[in-house]
Amino acid sequence: MTPAERRAVSGLSFIYVARMLGLFMLMPVLSLDSGSLRGSTPLLLGLAIGIYGLAQAVLQFPFGVASDRFGRKPVLAFGLLLFVLGSVMGAFTHSMWGIVIARLLQGAGAVSSVLLATAGDLTGEAHRTKAMAAIGGSIAVAYVLGIALGPVFYGFSGLEGVFLAAAALGVVALLPLWRVIPPIPQGKQTRMGGWREALKMFTHVPVMTASIGIFILQMVLGASFVVLSPELVQAMHITEGQIWMVYLPVMLLSVAAMVYPVLVAERHKRHREMLAASGLAIALGALVMGLASGHFWPVAVAAVVFFTGYNIASAILPSMMSRATRAEQRGAASGVYSLLQFLGIFVGGMVGGWGLGIFGEDGVFYILAVVGALLTLQSWNGKRLSRIFAGEAWDSRG
Template identity: 35%
Template sequence: GGGAVSAAITAWVADATREEVRTRAMAMVGSSIGLSFALSLVLGPLLVKYLGLSGLFWVITGLGIVCIGIATLLTPVVDMSTKSMSNASVASVFFSPELMRLNYGMFVLHASLMALFVLMPDLLGRMGIAVGNLWTVYLPVILVAIVAMIPAIIRIETRYKHKEGLIASVLVLLAIALLWAVNLSSFWWTAALLTVFFTAFNVIEALIPSMVSRVTPIEHKGLAMGLYNMAQAIGVAFGGFVGGYVLQYYSEVSLFLLIALLYASWLVVAFSSKFSASKS
C-alpha cells in the first residue's frame, strides 16, 4: 500500500513540475519523508506510552483520513495524457536499459539502508545510546543532512549534472562503507559518517525519481514510478534479510564490505548510463 501511494505521489509531482525544478520538488518530497521518519522515532514511543498501541493505530488511521481529504480537496488537477498503453509499450518500460539502471540504483540504495539499520541500533547501544534515546542521534543527523543536501541539489539541477551528481553521491556512499569497515568504535565518527551518509542518500533520493520521469513518456510515468517503488521495496526486503544473515554468521566488517561491493556494482552501472538532462 505504501508503495502504491508513493508511486502515485512521485508520478503526480513529475507531472505537476517543470523539468528544471523537478529534482528540487523530489528533494522536498524526500526531505518530508526523512523528517517524518525522524519525528516518528520521537513521537512513536510517546504515543504508545500515553495512548497505548491501539491508540497509535488510531492516530495512524486519523492521519490517513486527513491525507485522503487533502488528496481529494486540496490537490490541484494535472492534465494527464489520454494515450492508451499497448503490451509493447508496457514492455518497453519494463525492459528500458536506462530505467533498469536507475531501478537497480534504487534497489541498492534501500538494500544498503536497511542492512545498515539492522546493525545501527545495536552499534549505538554499545556506545551508550539506549534504544529509547536513538532519536537523539537520528533526528539531528537527518535535519543536518536535509540542510546539507539543498545546495548540492540546486547545483546539480541548475547545471544539468544529474548523472555526475548521482555518480559522485554513490562514490561518497562507497567511501563511507569502507570507512565504517575500518573504524566502528567511535560515537562521533559514527555520527559524522551517518550525517554524510544521509546527505548523499537524500541527494540520490531526489535525483533518481527526477531522472526516471525525464526518460519516461508521460503516458508511462505511473508505471515507471511503480517499478521504481517496487525496486525500492525489494531492496528493503533484501537488505533486511542479508544484513541479518551476515551479522549472525559473519561480522560487522563483512556487512560493510558487502555494502561497499553493492555500491561498487552500482558505480559500474551508473557509469554506463546514457542519461542526459535536457536544457530545453
C-alpha cells in the same frame, strides 16, 4: 515554481510524509511486543517487518498502471484507505499472524509510484528535479520523525497506540487530494492503451537505469535497519528509547548537506556525477562506521556522511526516471521504478540479516560499503547494465 506547482509539490510531499511517518514509527517498536503476541516466533516477527516491503514491491506496478487508466487521485485515495484499514487491524489484533496481515494490508496501499507520476504530471521540466527533491527529502523527514515519535507513542499507549496513530495519519493524508493538489490539466495525463504497452517499460533502458539505481540505494537502507540503531546506541552510550536524540540531528544535517549537490545536478546537468558522489559518500560512511565501531565522534560524523549520500541519490534518481518518459508512460514507468525500490528494501533487509549472522555488525557495514560502491559504478555504467536487464544486446561502445 508556479503557484500551482508549489501547491502540488507541498500536497504530495505531505501525503508522502504522513503515510511514511505511520510506517516508520512502527519500525523501532514492533519487536518490543513480540513476546506478548499469541503465536509469536522470531520468523514471524521477521515476516511482519519484511512483508510490508514485499507487498509494496509486488503492487507498485499495478497501481501505477491503474492510475494511468482510472486517474491519479482515485487510485491514491484507494491506496490510502487500504493503509488505514491495515493500521486499524494492527491496533486491535493480539496475535503475531494478525500483525503480519495488518502489515500486508499497509503495504498493499502501494501509492508511491502514483505520487511520483502525479508530481511529473503537475510540474514542468525546469522544476522537476526540485519537485522530486522535495518529495524524496520528505522520506528523510518521515524517517527522522518516525524514529523519534514511535517510541514516544509506544511509551504512552503501547503498540496499539502506534498503529492508531498510523491510521490517523492515513486519514489526514486524504485531505490534500481535493483541498490542496490541483487537478491534472487536460492532456497532461494520457491513459495507456493496455497492460502489454505498460509492460514495455521493463525494456525501456532509461527507466531501467534509474530503477536499478534505486534498487541498489534501497538495499542500503534495508540492510542499514539491521545494524545502524544498535551501533548508534552503543557508540552514543544511550538507551533504545533515546535513539531519537541521535537520529534527529544526524538526519537534519544530512538533509541540509544534500541541497547544494542537488542544485548542482539540476543547474549544470551533472546528475550522473552527483549520483556517483552519493555512492562514494554512502560507501565512506559505512566503512568508517564499521572500522570505528563504538566510538562516538567517528560514528556520528560517518552517519551524517552516509545519510547525505542516501538523500542526494534519493532526490536525483526519480527525476532521472521522470525525465526519460512521456506523459502517457509516466504511471507505468513509476510503477517499475517503485517495484525495484521496495524490492530493494526487502532484499537489503535479508542481506543485512544474513550478514549479521555470518559476519557480525561490523561485517554488515562493510557490506554496505560495497553496495555504496556499486551505486557509483551503476551511475557510470547504468545503461550497459540496464540493457542486460531489458534483454537488449550488449554493445561494448556503451
